[in-house]
Amino acid sequence: MIEVNGLNKEFKVVKRQAGIKSAFKNLFNPHYSIVKALDDLSFQIDQGEIVGYIGPNGAGKSTTIKVMSGILVPDSGTCKILGRTPWKNRIEHVKDIGVVFGQRSQLWWDVPVIDSYNLLKEIYKIPEVEYRDTLNHLTHILDIKDLLNTPVRQLSLGQRMRCEIVGSLLHSPKILFLDEPTIGLDAVSKIAVRNFIKKINKEKQVTVILTTHDMSDIEALADRIILIGKGKILLDGTLEQLRSRFGTYKTLTVDYKHATFDLGLEGTTITSKSGERMTLTVDTKQIRVSNVISELSKKCDIIDLTVDNRPVEDIIVDLYKEYQI
């Protein structure tokens, strides 16, 4: 469905130094540097996948989304989406894609939300009945009925994001590009948006490409993760593969009664101990959690015990360190 091959994109940026004198000099004799935003980028995405496209600031995520949505032309390489080249067949292409940029609005700032939707209906030539049905359905699920007559500039960030998502789906696209879709949303709206993304993916087989710095979004939604750094793909796999490679540590929190003991088990480190509570880190490559629990129960009277996976956030931090990005 999406085939990206050897994409390259460079930007020429003016180098500026501080101070009025340097600014003046730069005006007549500008110094440039080249930023390689995409560096021989290749991947494939099948219909119905939800892909988390992640990487640190400046990695090239938005540039990729812009190329895939036809806004930006790469210097070289190919990109085929549903058989079309986005920047060459823009009019046909936009009918099949929906785009939400968390930081930017596709809705008109000064007019009520519903006016923007009506305009999108005309732009995408959506038949009246289909438009009404889709609009009713989406406004209900994302709970924006009361916002339809409010100008966009008067909406809070979270309210606007929900309206943006509805706007991007009015023409029932086959692919949805989401750039930071839950930015600024409260906990309730975040869950509503995530559930909604899952629903349209499952029921309508909408393919979703999601860029976010919010790892709980990735955990909740993505089947597959593509990690990009300095314009290159560094890792492509499932969250489980990532976990089994980098997340072999588990955290054990134990509440116990009247005991002082030394655990002294290989692969197990006590990270905190206060009163009758202890937190341990277990390297599952060296020892099974069940073995640790059984050893613990021999040495103390366990009252309560929880086992947690290493947070995905931590795993990603390690990945960024390992790849030095």
Ligand SMILES: Nc1ncnc2c1ncn2[C@@H]1O[C@H](COP(=O)(O)OP(=O)(O)OP(=O)(O)O)[C@@H](O)[C@H]1O
């Ligand atoms: N229009 C532009 N002109 C000059 N440089 C640009 C332009 N757009 C992007 N860049 C540069 O290209 C690189 C990749 O930028 P991009 O916006 O794709 O990163 P990103 O992964 O989306 O980052 P973030 O997580 O901060 O949004 C950065 O170094 C950025 O400064």
